[in-house]
Amino acid sequence: MSASGLTMQWTELLDGVARPSDQVLLDDLCLDSRHCGPGSVFVALAGEHGHGLEYLDQALAAGVVGVLHDGQRELPHCPVPAVEVPGLADRLPLLARRFFGSPGDMDLVAVTGTNGKTSVAWLLAQALDAAMLGTLGLGRPGAERPGTHTTPDLLSVYRALAALRAEGHKRVVLEASSHALAQDRLAGLAFSCVVFTGLGHDHLDYHADLEAYFEAKARLFSDYPSNRQIINLDDPHGRQLADRLGDREGVLGYSLTNRPSAARLRPLRLDLAGLEVQARLPGADVILRSPLIGRINLHNIAIVALELYARGLKLAEIQARVAALAPVPGRMQVVADGNGRRAIIDYAHTPDALEQALTSLRELGADRIWCVFGCGGERDRAKRPMMGRVAESLADRVILTDDNPRSENGTAIIREIQAGMRHPERSRVLRNRVDAIRIALAECEPGDLVLIAGKGHETVQWIGDQAHAHSDATVVREALEEVA
Incomplete structure (x- = not known):
């Protein structure tokens, strides 16, 4: 039996969809x-850059017992039963629910936005x-099993939800x-709550432009029941989304400014020990305290408080839960x-996120702010000079380094970052990320803050097609021990 822990005859799976002539007992859909593994059925669909049938040999080598395909490409020789299902992509949510079980009995929350998901x-x-x-x-936060994507493919999403349900989880928060x-990986799901954190410059190597990027995000609010x-009303695209939803029941905005909204937060204290805010919720005011640091976390606290309040929790319980929040790795x-x-x-790897991180740190009263960062290879190139401009304007010292250069020339990436700077010669270039972090921490003074941006929780550095072990947190701890 596969990791899914399920089995089904595919005549049952395909009832009313297709009429297979063979009897196949499957224990996973991939x-x-x-x-794929022994007992799996391989689902082959047309994609953006090819067709799943191009990988049939790999699926067969893994031991699949059957193949479902959409008929958009001629089926090669296939020694296992294969069934053509016209419109297979549209029928996939139905098949996923039949095999993995409907997640309708689970309380699902989905979060979308460029930064903060x-x-x-x-x-x-x-x-x-909840699980996430x-x-x-x-x-559960702090006890997660590793994932491969922010949001995996549709069958993997349903498989994951089935596994969490089998473990006893009743609530799940998903990143969308x-x-x-854009690829309908959440098709067939319904949510108790959906969240929009804001829109910034990212993924324009995939989406045609910023508006296309926004429309993809907005689908969470138009195409899925919730x-x-x-919605973040301090973000212009958030206001556009709220205007589009109009008087729809359930729309809850939040703001750190004086915009009319359901929730408004005013910071009372921001320091390295945490934050204290006055939260104005619909019909109630409350003081919230949290160990999270920086203005950047005020938005996150607003979302948590608003959702807890909307679920009917008392103010004292909201205060307790916010105070107990552990920082995000x-x-x-x-x-x-x-x-x-x-x-x-910090994981800041977009211009907006880097600006928010540096601005948050400036408010904490540092003597000087250092910024160590780079930009990922084979990703949105247009943001590189923008990030250079942000770092130069908001940090006192800038060290440019590698951040998953992949197959690109790391020096060329850094030149594109420097193209956005007025005085690129004042930035320091240390391609080796470990050296860059160590030197920043060796040369900084007590009272300085060193922001190491871009990789966050990641545990590898991609150079070419090789993943090299690397953790910013581990390097920082070792470097601080060296200079102690």
Whole structure:
């Protein structure tokens, strides 16, 4: 039996969809040939860059017992039963529900937005006593199993939900990436709450332009049933989304400014010990305290508080749950020694996220802010000079380094970052990320803050097609011990 723990005759699976002539007992459904194993049925669909049948040999080698395909490409020689299902892509949610079981009995929350998806999902999962499915993996916060994508393919999503349900989880918070929404990877799901954190410059190597990127995100609010829609009204695309939803029942906005909204937060204290805010919820005011740091986390606290309040929790319980929130790994994560040297590790890898991180740190009263960062290879190139401009304008010292260069020339990536700087000669270039971090921490003074941006929780550095072990947090701890 496969990892799914399920079995079914495919005559039952395909009832009313197709009429297979063979009897096949399957124990998994897979869209990705790399996920197939003995007993699996391989589902081959037309994709953006090819067709699943191109990987039939790999699926057969893995031991699949059957193949479902959409008929859009001629079926090669196939020694196992194969069934053509016209419109297979549209029928996939039905097949997923039949095999993995309907997730309709689960309380699902989905979070989308350029920045903050992972943080909000992690924090909501803690506050709601839920599991999560996203960038940090699958399971309860702090005890996740590793994942492969922010939002995996549709069958993997249903498989993951089935596994969580079998483990006794009743609530799950999912990250909904723009790729996933554009590719219908969440088709057939319904949500108690959907969240929009905001839109920034990213993934324009995939989406035609910023508006196409926004429309992909907006599908979470138009194409999927949901009881509540929590929206960042400080973001112009958030306001556009709220205007589009109009008077729809369940729309809840939040703001850190004076915009009319359902929830408004005003910071009372922001320091390295945490934050204290006055939260104005619909019909109630409450003081919230949290160990999370920086203005960047005010938005996250607003979402958590608003969702807890909408679920009917009393103010004292909301205060307790917010106070108990543990920081998100690799998101405004503080690592310090006893001598006043402090590093902040953050996943900021877009212009907006880098600006928010640096602005948040400036408010914490640092003597100087150092920024160590790079840009990923084979990803949105247009954001590179924008990030250079942000770092130069908001940090006192900038060290440019590698961040998953992949097959690109790392020096060329850094030149594109420097193209956005007025004085690129003032930035320091250290391609080796370990050296860059060590030198920043060796040269900083007590009272400085060193932001190490871009990789966050990641545990590898991609150079070419090789994954090299690397953890910013581990390097920081070792470097602080060296300079102690």
